[in-house]
Structures are given as structure tokens and as C-alpha cells.
Amino acid sequence: xxxxxxxxxxxxxxxxxxxxxxxxLHARYAGMVHAILLARLPPSEAxxxxxxxxxxxxxxxxxxxxxAGFGAWLCAIARNRAVDCLRRRRPTEALQDGWxxxxxxxxxxxxxxxxxxxxxxxxxxxxxxxxIMRLCEGMNGPEIAAVTGLEPGSVRINLHRGMKLLRDKLxxxxxxxxx
Amino acid sequence: xSDYLFDREGEPDPExxxxxxxxxxxxxxxxxxxxxxxxxRAPAYVVAAAAIALAAALVAVLIGKPWRPRPPSGAxxxxxxxxxxxxxxDVGIGSVELAAHxxxxxxxxxxxxxxxxxxxxxxxxxxxxxxxxxxxxxxxxTDLGCAFAITVDAAGRGSVVVSEGRVAVAGGDAREVVxxxxxRVELSEAGPGEVSAPVPAPDVQEQQGTGNRKPETGNHRMxxxxxxxxxxxxxxHPAKQIAAxxxxxxxxxxxxxxxxxEAPRIQHDALKDLKxxxx
Numbered sequence: 001x002x003x004x005x006x007x008x009x010x011x012x013x014x015x016x017x018x019x020x021x022x023x024x025l026h027a028r029y030a031g032m033v034h035a036i037l038l039a040r041l042p043p044s045e046a047x048x049x050x051x052x053x054x055x056x057x058x059x060x061x062x063x064x065x066x067x068a069g070f071g072a073w074l075c076a077i078a079r080n081r082a083v084d085c086l087r088r089r090r091p092t093e094a095l096q097d098g099w100x101x102x103x104x105x106x107x108x109x110x111x112x113x114x115x116x117x118x119x120x121x122x123x124x125x126x127x128x129x130x131x132i133m134r135l136c137e138g139m140n141g142p143e144i145a146a147v148t149g150l151e152p153g154s155v156r157i158n159l160h161r162g163m164k165l166l167r168d169k170l171x172x173x174x175x176x177x178x179x
Numbered sequence: 180x181s182d183y184l185f186d187r188e189g190e191p192d193p194e195x196x197x198x199x200x201x202x203x204x205x206x207x208x209x210x211x212x213x214x215x216x217x218x219x220r221a222p223a224y225v226v227a228a229a230a231i232a233l234a235a236a237l238v239a240v241l242i243g244k245p246w247r248p249r250p251p252s253g254a255x256x257x258x259x260x261x262x263x264x265x266x267x268x269d270v271g272i273g274s275v276e277l278a279a280h281x282x283x284x285x286x287x288x289x290x291x292x293x294x295x296x297x298x299x300x301x302x303x304x305x306x307x308x309x310x311x312x313x314x315x316x317x318x319x320x321t322d323l324g325c326a327f328a329i330t331v332d333a334a335g336r337g338s339v340v341v342s343e344g345r346v347a348v349a350g351g352d353a354r355e356v357v358x359x360x361x362x363r364v365e366l367s368e369a370g371p372g373e374v375s376a377p378v379p380a381p382d383v384q385e386q387q388g389t390g391n392r393k394p395e396t397g398n399h400r401m402x403x404x405x406x407x408x409x410x411x412x413x414x415x416h417p418a419k420q421i422a423a424x425x426x427x428x429x430x431x432x433x434x435x436x437x438x439x440x441e442a443p444r445i446q447h448d449a450l451k452d453l454k455x456x457x458x
Contacts, residue, residue: 019214026211034207043205048308048323051212055307058214113201134184135195136202141185156185163184163195 008067015061022061026054029071031137032147033078038136039121039128040082049085053078071149119169120162127162134159213305258284261298272311273304286314301328309347318366321347325360337366 013021033053037046056077064073120128120135133139133148141159145152183192259266261281268275270290277283281298292312293300303326304311311322317335320327325344331337339348340363349355350370358364358374365372 022214023211030207030209030211034209038205047207047209050207050209052307054212055214058212109201113205116198116201117205132202135198136205138199138203138206140187141182156182159184167194 007070011061011064011067011070014058015064022054022058025070029074029147030054031139032071032133032144033074035132035137036075036078036129037082038117039125039132040079041085045085049078049081053081056081069149071147075148116166116170119166122169123162123165126158127165130155130158131162131166212307258282258296270302270304270311272306273302275303276301295329295331297331297333299328299330302326303343315366317351317368318370319349321349323347323357327358331366335366335368339364339366339371 010021010024014025030050034046034050037049037053040046041049053074057074060077064070117132120131122128123131130144133144134141139147141155142152144150145155148155150158183189184195259268259277259282261277261279263279265279266277266281268277268290270293272291275293278299278301281300282296283298283300284294284296286292286294291306291310292314294314296316300313302311302313302322304322304324306322306324308323309321313320313329315329315331315335315337316333317331318339320329320339323345325341325346327339327341327344327346329337329339339346339358341358341360343360345357345359347355347357348364348366348371352370354370356364356371356374362374364374
């Protein structure tokens with residue numbers, strides 16, 4: 001974790017071309033960026049696009065006025081990137097695809113996970129992004145608040161409301177309810 | 180009272196824990212991207228040279244005589260015929276090697292897009308995906324962050340072999356296949372065929388440059404390119420190929436290497452054989 005006081009220094013160093021500082025920012029914010037992309041794109045494409053988002057951020061870092069706004073600024077880049085990808089997508093391409101890298105659970109687990117991911121993707125933006133950060137990226141509420149710039153109370157509300165909607169979409173045994 | 184959903188402390192909610200376990204494999208595990216050098220202001224002499232060129236063009240317009248700069252070596256639209264010797268080109272985001280008897284040209288001022296009419300083009304690109312594109316007579320090969328080699332004859336028949344990373348290969352019907360490290364895809368008049376993993380065969384000899392290559396034997400499935408040769412292209416599972424995971428090679432055949440990390444080495448050997456046969 002990056003202590004809050006260090007963040008402005010890291011951003012200044014990265015903006016000046018310090019790649020190690022940028023790598024530290026990447027380590028802290030990559031999960032958030034991936035969650036935002038995964039809320040809209042297939043897993044393998046989301047993973048690829050994380051790199052694109054950080055490259056775009058690297059190029060535009062000098063335009064960032066306030067270090068405190070870095071998280072929200074990065075969120076906006078990631079959301080715009082996802083929108084661009086969806087615009088370029090051919091209508092025949094399915095949203096679901098394989099799992100990234102070496103994560104290869106059984107086919108039934110994959111199918112069920114995709115069903116759950118689809119159910120999360122059907123939630124409003126604030127809920128789906130927060131829930132993916134929590135359930136998929138393994139971040140807790142305070143961490144989500146720290147990287148996104150949201151108030152911890154807002155994150156808590158997003159998590160609980162999102163989870164309630166998700167439970168409604170899932171059956172009693174956790175399977176996706178027939179629509 | 181603990182709130183497991185928010186702070187991940189205390190007694191886990193069984194349903195939330197189950198969802199965590201189910202979705203955890205999708206978590207991001209990638210490394211930081213390779214970064215380009217930060218943009219810098221152009222040196223004063225570059226600014227001065229640009230100003231002089233602009234002034235010269237302005238004077239030429241005023242006196243009614245068009246002024247045209249002399250095209251630099253490898254300029255856009257200028258065909259490059261390598262003849263008997265291979266040629267190495269810097270494309271800004273990597274390098275490209277044109278084998279002997281290759282005809283190619285840049286089709287974009289950025290030098291990030293090339294047209295390969297015939298022969299062999301080997302590219303090593305260090306850039307984000309989709310920054311470098313090679314157009315062959317029948318296919319469009321798009322770099323997704325990798326090293327790869329394309330061999331085609333004048334009719335567009337040939338192959339794409341990938342030694343690192345991935346490339347996307349699209350045909351005239353806009354169908355696109357993604358080829359991973361250690362894999363290859365054959366090109367025919369119909370565009371890209373089935374993705375398959377290469378097996379370097381000691382007797383593989385490829386003649387290229389003149390548009391004639393010997394059909395290959397065994398499991399090494401290079402498209403035959405002789406006149407009238409029949410080339411069967413499988414179009415099975417195109418959607419599955421499009422949707423291949425980011426870093427997965429395409430295990431479509433029994434010839435795929437058993438270990439992930441063996442694929443690049445095998446492919447390098449195949450490329451070396453290809454270069455030796457050219458030289």
C-alpha cells in the first residue's frame with residue numbers, strides 16, 4: 001500500500017519519467033482498473049486493456065492537476081477505454097471468453113463464474129465496479145475507497161446494495177435465477 | 180459488529196466467501212507495462228530545420244513551382260526489393276527484417292504499417308497491441324505485442340508463425356484469428372486458415388521470394404503455394420479463436436508443445452531454419 005503522503009511524490013516522479021514510481025502506481029491501482037474493465041469487457045480483453053489504460057495514463061500524467069484526484073482520473077480513463085473497446089467490437093463477438101493466464105478451473109466452475117459475472121455486470125455501474133473490486137480483486141472496502149477516491153461510507157453502501165441486488169438475481173443456492 | 184462484506188474481517192458470510200472463491204481466478208495478475216520514453220520537446224535544431232523547410236515550401240508556392248522533399252530511404256509508398264541480401268529496418272517501435280527476395284513497403288508515415296507483397300518479413304515489436312500492421316495480398320496481420328514472421332507468395336499464400344506474444348490475422352471476410360506464441364496459421368487465397376502449432380522438421384526447406392515454395396511434409400503444415408495446388412482451409416471454430424485468452428497459445432493440434440515455455444524456443448528454431456534456407 002502507498003501511504004497517502006507518498007502518492008503526490010510518486011505521481012510527480014512518474015510524470016517526470018520515473019518508471020519505478022509508475023510501476024508502484026501500477027501495483028496499487030491495477031486491480032481497480034481491471035475491475036472497471038472487467039465490469040464491461042471479457043476477461044482476456046480486460047487484462048489486455050489494463051496495459052492500455054496505464055500507457056494512456058503515463059502519457060497524460062503531466063495533465064493531472066491534483067494528485068488526490070489520481071484514482072478518479074484513472075477510473076475515467078479505464079471507463080472510456082472500455083467504451084472504446086465496446087464500440088469497436090463486432091456484433092458477433094461474444095462478451096464471455098476464456099480465463100486469463102493460468103487460472104483454469106473446471107468447465108462447470110467457469111460457466112458458473114461467468115453466470116455470476118454476467119449478473120454483476122447487469123447491476124448499475126457503481127455497484128458492479130465495487131463488487132468486482134471486492135469479490136474478484138480481493139480488495140476490502142477501505143482499500144476500494146482509498147484507490148477510487150470514494151468515501152468509505154459510500155463504498156459500504158455500494159457493496160451492500162449491490163450485494164442485495166446480486167442475491168436477488170442469484171437463486172437460494174447461489175445459481176443464477178431463471179429469468 | 181463485523182461487516183465481512185466491507186472489511187473482510189470476522190466470520191465470513193458463506194455465500195460471499197463462495198463468490199470470492201469462484202471469481203478470484205479472474206483477478207488481475209499482470210505486470211506493469213513497458214513504457215515508452217516520455218515525450219520531450221524537440222531540440223532547437225529540429226525546430227530550426229522544420230522552419231527552414233516550411234519557409235522553402237512557402238517560397239516555392241509563391242513562385243508557382245511545387246516544392247517536394249526528396250523521399251528518404253524506405254519512404255511511404257516506395258517499394259523495397261531486397262534482392263539477394265536480407266535487410267533490417269527500424270520501425271520506431273521495433274525492428275523488421277526482410278529476407279532475401281522480399282518485396283515490401285511502408286504504407287503509413289509512422290512506419291507502423293507495411294505491405295508485404297512477397298517474401299518473408301520478420302518483426303520484433305515493442306509496443307502496445309495493434310500498433311504495427313502488415314498487409315499481405317490476402318490477409319492483414321496485426322501485432323498484439325510480439326515477435327513473428329510472415330511468409331507469403333505473390334498470390335497471398337504462405338504462413339504466419341509467432342515466436343513471442345500474439346498476433347491477430349484477418350482475412351478478406353474480416354474473420355480474425357488470434358495466433359499465440361509457438362503457433363502458426365496458414366494463409367491462402369481465402370485468408371487465414373486453422374491455427375496450428377509448429378513442429379520443426381529437419382527436412383523442412385522453404386524457398387521463398389520467387390513465389391514458389393515446396394509443399395511441406397509431415398506435421399509441418401505450411402500451405403503449398405505452387406500453381407494449381409489445392410489448399411484446404413478449415414474454418415472451424417472461428418469465434419473460439421477470436422476469443423482466445425490473452426496469453427494462451429492456441430492448442431488446436433496434437434503437435435502443440437507440452438510446456439508453455441518450450442514454444443518460443445521451438446519457434447526460434449523454426450525461424451532459424453527458415454532464415455538458413457533463405458541464405
